[in-house]
Amino acid sequence: MLASNPRSELDDSLSDLALLLYDEEWETADRLTAQLLLTAVEQSLFSHEAPRRPELTTETLAGIPCQLIYAIDQCWQGASGGHFGFSTQLQIYQETLGSAAFDPALSNWSTPHPFFEEVGWLMLFPLRPMGFLRFYNWLEFDLEAPRGHLPALWYWQLPGLASLRMGGFFTGQGAGFGDLARLDVMMLRLSRCGQLGGGE
Amino acid sequence: MAENVACLIKVVDPQLKSDEVVTEVRYLIEDLRDLDDMSQVRFEPYSEIRDVAEIQVGIRFEVDAERLGSILRRLRDRLYYKPIPTRFLFQISDIQLQIETHKAGDLTGLMLAARSGLLFSPVSDYLAEAETYSRTQGELSPTELDNLSLLRQRLDISEEVAKLLNARAAGPYPTQAEKQRHFDETVRAEFSRLRSHHDGQPIAPKDIWPVLQELAENLGLPTPEAEALYQQHLQRYRDDIRLKAEQQALKAAEDARLAGEAKAEGDRQQQAQQTQAHRDQYRTLCHQALAKGLYPSEFDQGRLDQARRLRGIAPVDAVSIETAVRDELYGSIDSAAGVNYNRLRGLLMQQAWQAADLETETAILKALNQDMQPVTAATVQRLPAVDLATIDALWQRYSNGRFGFKAQQQVYRSQQQILQDDPQRWLGFQQGLGWRDQPSWLSRGFRPYHNLDFSLAAPPGHLPTWRWCCPSLSHRYSPSLEVVEAVLAHLNTCMPLEAVSIPTFDQTLVVGGVASAS
Numbered sequence: 056m057l058a059s060n061p062r063s064e065l066d067d068s069l070s071d072l073a074l075l076l077y078d079e080e081w082e083t084a085d086r087l088t089a090q091l092l093l094t095a096v097e098q099s100l101f102s103h104e105a106p107r108r109p110e111l112t113t114e115t116l117a118g119i120p121c122q123l124i125y126a127i128d129q130c131w132q133g134a135s136g137g138h139f140g141f142s143t144q145l146q147i148y149q150e151t152l153g154s155a156a157f158d159p160a161l162s163n164w165s166t167p168h169p170f171f172e173e174v175g176w177l178m179l180f181p182l183r184p185m186g187f188l189r190f191y192n193w194l195e196f197d198l199e200a201p202r203g204h205l206p207a208l209w210y211w212q213l214p215g216l217a218s219l220r221m222g223g224f225f226t227g228q229g230a231g232f233g234d235l236a237r238l239d240v241m242m243l244r245l246s247r248c249g250q251l252g253g254g255e
Numbered sequence: 256m257a258e259n260v261a262c263l264i265k266v267v268d269p270q271l272k273s274d275e276v277v278t279e280v281r282y283l284i285e286d287l288r289d290l291d292d293m294s295q296v297r298f299e300p301y302s303e304i305r306d307v308a309e310i311q312v313g314i315r316f317e318v319d320a321e322r323l324g325s326i327l328r329r330l331r332d333r334l335y336y337k338p339i340p341t342r343f344l345f346q347i348s349d350i351q352l353q354i355e356t357h358k359a360g361d362l363t364g365l366m367l368a369a370r371s372g373l374l375f376s377p378v379s380d381y382l383a384e385a386e387t388y389s390r391t392q393g394e395l396s397p398t399e400l401d402n403l404s405l406l407r408q409r410l411d412i413s414e415e416v417a418k419l420l421n422a423r424a425a426g427p428y429p430t431q432a433e434k435q436r437h438f439d440e441t442v443r444a445e446f447s448r449l450r451s452h453h454d455g456q457p458i459a460p461k462d463i464w465p466v467l468q469e470l471a472e473n474l475g476l477p478t479p480e481a482e483a484l485y486q487q488h489l490q491r492y493r494d495d496i497r498l499k500a501e502q503q504a505l506k507a508a509e510d511a512r513l514a515g516e517a518k519a520e521g522d523r524q525q526q527a528q529q530t531q532a533h534r535d536q537y538r539t540l541c542h543q544a545l546a547k548g549l550y551p552s553e554f555d556q557g558r559l560d561q562a563r564r565l566r567g568i569a570p571v572d573a574v575s576i577e578t579a580v581r582d583e584l585y586g587s588i589d590s591a592a593g594v595n596y597n598r599l600r601g602l603l604m605q606q607a608w609q610a611a612d613l614e615t616e617t618a619i620l621k622a623l624n625q626d627m628q629p630v631t632a633a634t635v636q637r638l639p640a641v642d643l644a645t646i647d648a649l650w651q652r653y654s655n656g657r658f659g660f661k662a663q664q665q666v667y668r669s670q671q672q673i674l675q676d677d678p679q680r681w682l683g684f685q686q687g688l689g690w691r692d693q694p695s696w697l698s699r700g701f702r703p704y705h706n707l708d709f710s711l712a713a714p715p716g717h718l719p720t721w722r723w724c725c726p727s728l729s730h731r732y733s734p735s736l737e738v739v740e741a742v743l744a745h746l747n748t749c750m751p752l753e754a755v756s757i758p759t760f761d762q763t764l765v766v767g768g769v770a771s772a773s
Binding site: 114116118239251 | 616617620621626627628629705725726727728
């Protein structure tokens with residue numbers, strides 16, 4: 056939920072985001088996007104839990120306000136002509152769900168989720184041609200990148216321990232297996248918010 | 256009282272000629288002689304010198320005092336028909352009474368006195384005076400009483416007799432007030448008689464005045480006062496008549512108005528009945544049109560539009576009728592949270608189970624109105640019972656009772672009867688619904704959402720899934736136990752299952768069964 060007090064602050068951040076995207080500062084805009092999500096999580100935590108460092112976990116992602124998601128998505132969609140943004144990612148995710156015979160129950164080192172391949176998040180590394188994701192700063196921050204490549208930092212930002220569990224080394228999602236649960240939570244959230252009919 | 260009265264009657268009209276006077280006197284004699292017991296009376300002529308010759312101008316005779324009354328009446332009648340100035344002279348003992356008049360009325364009083372037999376005695380004199388007084392004002396005023404007292408002394412009448420005479424002169428109603436009251440009562444009685452006789456029809460009340468006037472005279476009530484009283488009553492009578500007429504007019508108008516209203520009401524009812532009939536016809540038509548599908552075909556829609564226009568049904572009403580028929584045919588889609596379950600109903604009709612499951616989630620999250628966040632143990636109670644019942648009824652209807660919340664509750668109850676501790680129960684519940692496989696050493700048995708069975712072959716209660724309380728689905732479909740418990744409790748509150756007697760199980764058997772199952 057968005058509290059009423061930091062409303063103007065949020066509006067400022069959103070217009071900042073729009074400006075950055077307009078200037079095609081993709082990486083900065085991606086960092087700001089993750090920051091916006093974290094701020095929203097922080098606010099929702101404050102209301103009923105002891106304050107702690109906000110993280111984009113399965114639980115917190117499921118509660119991000121639809122309005123914020125919609126606003127951020129509008130910025131990305133507008134600036135990239137539909138190339139980047141949450142709704143683009145959701146669209147790709149739903150397509151891959153329908154097409155690929157993919158069993159998420161299996162451990163996914165041999166067959167990464169087709170979504171990662173589609174948006175170009177997979178490490179193209181000849182020695183380890185398996186389902187590892189790229190390091191964050193190896194991502195492509197321009198319109199040449201695959202569709203749905205950005206925003207990405209919301210997915211990369213992991214607590215150290217989770218990063219280790221996913222096969223990385225305190226590099227967030229980088230060099231680790233894609234955390235399917237988190238991806239699915241976010242996509243489910245996007246799809247549920249989509250049912251609201253966008254915006255207000 | 257057998258005294259004799261000496262009478263002298265003389266015509267004194269100066270305008271009559273001598274021969275006319277003689278003729279009048281002759282008629283007079285004949286008239287008087289006609290009376291009973293007068294044949295023996297001797298009429299002596301009374302002559303006077305007039306125009307040189309001596310002519311007879313009157314008669315003189317003597318009669319018994321008791322006859323005087325009838326004589327006076329005859330004389331009065333004569334004056335009534337032919338008012339000739341005449342002088343009457345009556346002498347009884349030493350009292351002389353002389354009257355010169357041409358009016359019949361002047362003889363009336365004298366006549367009454369004569370009839371009472373009291374004329375021409377001290378007593379009768381006194382009485383005449385008292386009656387005259389009494390007649391002038393209707394009662395005896397103090398001055399008149401004083402006068403009478405003097406007269407009494409002169410005539411040498413005793414005080415007791417005078418008192419009696421006074422009372423007699425005053426009549427049965429001695430004071431004017433009493434006379435008035437009596438007259439008033441009589442007039443009132445008269446008018447009430449008129450009212451009862453001529454109900455509603457005003458009559459000319461002039462007819463009763465002469466009689467009343469006579470009554471006033473008899474009573475000794477002065478005529479102006481009597482007439483004032485009469486006018487008063489007359490006015491009241493006329494007012495009454497007018498009032499009655501007005502009331503009747505009012506009543507007629509009111510009756511007309513009521514009749515008009517009744518007619519209008521009748522018309523309205525008839526119109527309402529007609530409208531109802533039209534609506535029923537339209538409803539029947541809707542039934543036929545919707546029998547084939549949720550929405551009428553183009554052809555049926557055309558027929559419906561035509562029928563609607565033909566029967567004068569408002570578009571809004573038509574829509575509500577169609578909606579009611581659709582609900583009746585395909586299940587109600589009531590919602591307390593303003594959610595439209597039309598799409599869910601359509602999907603279930605098409606047996607599109609997976610899409611219907613997704614739509615169920617959307618509907619529930621919208622009904623919860625929590626920014627589409629998944630349902631938690633804390634928020635589940637906000638789901639309205641109406642909405643849950645609608646969803647359950649739709650699933651049940653289109654799966655022939657296989658799916659729906661009720662089916663899930665039933666599965667839970669059967670598991671509850673078999674299994675003992677909570678974790679076992681939850682596991683059993685999820686397995687019973689087919690939401691989870693048997694845990695093994697390799698996996699914990701969770702199934703991803705898209706591996707669930709979206710067909711009628713699925714176990715009872717398999718659908719709708721509770722994806723609306725899961726933050727994540729693709730990795731594994733597993734609502735948290737805390738939420739499951741809360742949801743089941745809420746379902747039980749909203750739509751409790753019929754009570755079933757729980758059979759008692761042998762403890763050892765149950766434990767053994769569970770052990771072998773796990």
